[in-house]
Amino acid sequence: MTRPPHIYDAIILGAGGAGLMCAAVAGQRGRRVLLIDHADQPGKKILISGGGRCNFTNLHTTPSCYLSANPHFAKSALGRYQPQEFIALVNRHGIAWHEKTLGQLFCDGSAKQIVAMLLDECAKGDVTLRLSQTIRDVRHADGHFHIKTDEQIAAAPALVIATGGPSIPKMGATGFAYDLARQFGLKIVQPKPALVPLTLPAEEKLFSTLSGVSADVVARCGKTAFREACLFTHKGLSGPAILQISSYWTHGQPIAINFLPESPADWLVTFKRQKPRVSLRTALSSVFPDRLAAVLADRLALPGELANCTDRALRGVEQQLAAWPFQPNGTEGFAKAEVTAGGISTAALSSRTMEAKVVPGLYAIGEAVDVTGWLGGYNFQWAWASGYAAGEVL
Known part of the structure; x- marks a missing residue:
């Protein structure tokens, strides 16, 4: 690094949700910020989300909606920048939004509005944004972090790692942050795909014939359960319920699917009393899509009419339908992981x-950190909250 550096108060690496928020907050506090x-x-990732x-x-954001080796870590940032604060920012920019389900808020129009809003907030803070920049070298000397790209050398007493994780590599995601x-000298908790479809072994091939079929279920892994839709794919299981449970799943663990979360006890016995001459497949078709009813009936293999069954x-x-066991053999990996x-x-x-703690002036925010939210807007809220927390002190 021989050229004289451009001097800033803070350099932020990564112009995703967390980096943009951090830059805007710091810039509007009068800090000279470079965002690369x-x-x-x-x-x-904002543009493709939702x-x-x-x-x-x-x-419904609370710290309990996040996974981390330290489940208490997220409390401070989430408590100081809550969904209402971001909603107020969205409202100030005149962006129309709606609640879809389960507290999930979406733009009425386009995700481009959120990016434009964040860029506008950065502009208010005179943030310098440099895109298409490859980081060639990062070092710390003389109280400054020195960043070398193809175009310039920049230095600042504060450096923020906001480059996310390796999920969705086709969007350019990498493990650079790690x-x-x-x-x-910072330690890394082993990264793994989260909010990701699960794959099933060959012996579950019968279920692969259901590709495209979905059902409202409760998916359970250990003590954790989510009630949402499950989608069968040609590789295994997906849909919101599965994406949620995947964050808690580890190799070798079974998951259980309750296909009938709404059905009362003895519903099938009652069905037999009312229609004794129908088959199990016909009975299941009253509560499931036909293709799913056929596969489940085939697996359950009851003889003939319900009248023939005790x-x-x-x-x-x-009981089987309320806790149908699956033994995933993996996930679809970082390529399909949302986070x-x-x-x-x-x-x-x-x-x-x-x-x-041991490197003054070095910060890490957003997905780069060992804090992972549920599906449904929680990870963006962590991006805003962690970015705000760092931006307030840069």
């Missing part, structure tokens, strides 16, 4: 400021 990203446009409408927060954190056998069927679980260890960071 290797992508050719900011907020790429089917292009951006599920930008969740009204390499940089390790360079400065009440005990039918109750056994109800990354794990990341920069929270043990290395201040929960109030997101600053590294």
Whole structure:
């Protein structure tokens, strides 16, 4: 690094949700901020989220909706920047929104509005944005972090890692944050795909014939359960209920699917009393899509008409349908994961400021950190909250 550096108060690496929020907050506090990203446009994951409408927060956000090696870490930032604060920002920019379900808020129009809003907030703080920049070198000397790109050398007493995790690599996502954190002695909690479809082994091939069929279920893994839709795919299981439970699943664990979360006890026995001459497949078709009813009936293999089945056998069927076991053999990986679980260890960071405890001036925010939210706007709320927490102290 021989050229004289451009001097800033803070350099933020990563122009995603967390980086944009952090830059805007710090810039509007009078800090001279440089925001760098290797992508050719900011907020790429924002743009594709929520089917292009951006599920930008969740009204029911609480720390219990997040996974981390330290489940208490997120409390401080989430408590100081809540969904209402971001909603107020959205309202000030005249962006129309709606609640879809389960507290999930979406733009009425386009996710582009959220990116434009954040860029406008950055402009108010005179943030310098540099896109399509490859980071060639990062080092710390003389109280400053020195960043070398193809175009310039920049230096600042504060450096923020906001480059996310490796989920959705086709969007340019990498593990750069972890390499940089390790360079400065910060530990990493093993990253893994989260909010990701699960794959099933060959012996479950019968269920692959259901590709495209969905059903309202309760998916359970250990003590954790979610009630939402389950979608069968040619590789295994997906849909909101499965994406949620995938964050809690580890290799070798079974999951259980309750296909009948609404059905009362003895519903199949009652059905037999009312229509004794129908088959199990016909009975299941009254509550399931036909293709799913056919596959389940085939697996359950009850003889003939319900009248030929004992009440005990039918109750056994109800129990199977209420806790149908699946043994996933993996996930569809980072390519299909909406977020990354794990990341920069929270043990290395201040929960109030997101600053590294042993490297003054170094911060980590957003998905790069070992804090992972549920599906439904929770991860964006963490991006806003953690970005705000760092931006307030830069």
